[in-house]
Amino acid sequence: MNIAEKRTLPTGIQSFEKLREFNAVYVDKTEFVYKLVHEVTPFFLSRPRRFGKSLLLSTLRAYWEGKKELFKGLAIEQLEADNPDAWQPYPVFYFDLNGQDYTKPSALENTLSTHLKTWEQQYECTTNEESLPIRFKNLLTAVHEKTGKRCVVLVDEYDKPLLDLSEHPELREHNKAVFKGFFGNLKSCDDHIRFVFITGVTKYHKVSIFSDLNQLFDISLSEEFAAICGITEDELRKCFSPEIKEMAEKQKIDEIVCMQKLKEYYDGYHFHQDGEGVYNPYSLLKAFFTKSFDSFWFESGTPTFLVKRLRSMDFDLRRLSNETLYANASMLKDYSEDNPDPIPLLYQTGYLTIADYDPTAHEYTLAFPNNEVKYGFLECLMPEYVSDYGSGSGIDIFTLRRYINRGELESIKNVLTALFARITYTTKDTAFEHYFQTVIYLVFTLLGQFTVCEMHTFTGRIDCKVETDKFIYLFEFKRDKSAEEALKQIEDKSYALPFSADHRKVYKIGVSFDSEKRMLSDWKVIEA
Numbered sequence: 001m002n003i004a005e006k007r008t009l010p011t012g013i014q015s016f017e018k019l020r021e022f023n024a025v026y027v028d029k030t031e032f033v034y035k036l037v038h039e040v041t042p043f044f045l046s047r048p049r050r051f052g053k054s055l056l057l058s059t060l061r062a063y064w065e066g067k068k069e070l071f072k073g074l075a076i077e078q079l080e081a082d083n084p085d086a087w088q089p090y091p092v093f094y095f096d097l098n099g100q101d102y103t104k105p106s107a108l109e110n111t112l113s114t115h116l117k118t119w120e121q122q123y124e125c126t127t128n129e130e131s132l133p134i135r136f137k138n139l140l141t142a143v144h145e146k147t148g149k150r151c152v153v154l155v156d157e158y159d160k161p162l163l164d165l166s167e168h169p170e171l172r173e174h175n176k177a178v179f180k181g182f183f184g185n186l187k188s189c190d191d192h193i194r195f196v197f198i199t200g201v202t203k204y205h206k207v208s209i210f211s212d213l214n215q216l217f218d219i220s221l222s223e224e225f226a227a228i229c230g231i232t233e234d235e236l237r238k239c240f241s242p243e244i245k246e247m248a249e250k251q252k253i254d255e256i257v258c259m260q261k262l263k264e265y266y267d268g269y270h271f272h273q274d275g276e277g278v279y280n281p282y283s284l285l286k287a288f289f290t291k292s293f294d295s296f297w298f299e300s301g302t303p304t305f306l307v308k309r310l311r312s313m314d315f316d317l318r319r320l321s322n323e324t325l326y327a328n329a330s331m332l333k334d335y336s337e338d339n340p341d342p343i344p345l346l347y348q349t350g351y352l353t354i355a356d357y358d359p360t361a362h363e364y365t366l367a368f369p370n371n372e373v374k375y376g377f378l379e380c381l382m383p384e385y386v387s388d389y390g391s392g393s394g395i396d397i398f399t400l401r402r403y404i405n406r407g408e409l410e411s412i413k414n415v416l417t418a419l420f421a422r423i424t425y426t427t428k429d430t431a432f433e434h435y436f437q438t439v440i441y442l443v444f445t446l447l448g449q450f451t452v453c454e455m456h457t458f459t460g461r462i463d464c465k466v467e468t469d470k471f472i473y474l475f476e477f478k479r480d481k482s483a484e485e486a487l488k489q490i491e492d493k494s495y496a497l498p499f500s501a502d503h504r505k506v507y508k509i510g511v512s513f514d515s516e517k518r519m520l521s522d523w524k525v526i527e528a
Helices: 016-021 030-037 053-064 075-079 107-122 132-147 169-183 208-212 233-239 241-251 255-266 281-290 304-312 329-333 343-348 371-385 397-406 409-421 432-446 483-492
Strands: 043-046 092-096 151-156 193-200 325-327 353-358 363-367 451-456 461-467 471-479 505-514 519-527
Touching: 016 053, 030 053, 030 075, 030 193, 053 092, 053 151, 053 193, 092 107, 107 132, 107 169, 132 151, 132 169, 233 241, 233 255, 241 255, 241 281, 255 281, 255 371, 304 371, 325 343, 329 343, 343 363, 371 432, 397 409, 397 432, 397 471, 409 432, 409 505, 409 519, 432 451, 432 461, 432 471, 471 483, 483 505, 483 519
Parallel strands: 043 193, 092 151, 151 193, 471 505
Antiparallel strands: 325 363, 353 363, 451 461, 461 471, 505 519
């Protein structure tokens, strides 16, 4: 593809109008817009950050403002072709709650006031009233009377003034109270409102938007709207064929392999058990822009509060990967900061997704959606369990991976010894077993795709298997027992038998930990 043919990717573009004016590649979601705008029910949608919520609201805004020219050639143009009432402009009140520092006092009130002031000037509804709820109510009423059109209210990332305050509980409760007074108008001014759409990462339990606006239709787990944000497999192939070809050429792989890698890295999100799976649109576009398979989603923010919560509650991290996390629909929809269970928040923020569903028990099974999330999240967790861990420490994953690739057994032992000597000390009554099992899981999972933890064989389950081009490592870990016992288990269970015809060297490694001294105490290796 030469420069003249190069297409404009909408990387980072959240404005539908800008996207269309610059002729950027657009995955047509206007069929969903058509379904929404022909209802009178107020809607709520929860999706992870960087998942296209702002672009969706911007598209709704353009529709309600009657900007027909922006929708030329899109699905909704044909769907509205015989509708004489289509494309009439309505007064739109678009609340963008992104881009503010809500840790500052009155930040939420100032943001809302700034929005109101703009519209009061636009519609010549100036007032001396200071109360934000009354100003909003007066505005909705006056604009309806002036224009003869009911108002459209769009709220983007309503929960940012709450999520930003995980360490400021008093200010968070204050902002909840502000919401209650302000958005209570959505119910009391129903006669003046045509359409309401609210987005957020989470659906806060006990936030008045949801309790007061009792007709609010939450489409977050709706099969019909499962693909309203994100990019489906079909959309990927249809809309990004040139980018896939170009990326495959850059990576020196064929297009089938390129598609498979894109799927492993960025696909896997399911927002309904029978709904179509979707790719993370932000990561996918960044991958095409850079022509690389990297972790892009985590660049826009590290989930510090989630990491600390999992660490503080001694959560068994292995459950994030082995599909033993369960929830029902009400758990997935509602989030409460005083709920000790982290699963609803991990799901709503995109670190877990629906992997399976039991229709008899009405129970969802949750897991990581893809490799980008899996490895990115575990990398964030590692420093919480091992102190002085980093790329320059000599005990990092990059160093360990090189030793494993080269078969340097003594160096592998030294890295593991140092890692376990640096397990973060805690005064809580947490068994050392939890810590060393957690670090084993983190270390070997982060080594990459050729590592299998707790691999099932025909005779049992080995703790860990690591494969490279030249070597196969079979690890068995014991706590307060000898490395000899660990090796004996490998022999007795014939864990190496499946690899007897393999051309690679097979190492059987028994490792022992002393829980009292909190260290790797014994290490024995046999070459099969």
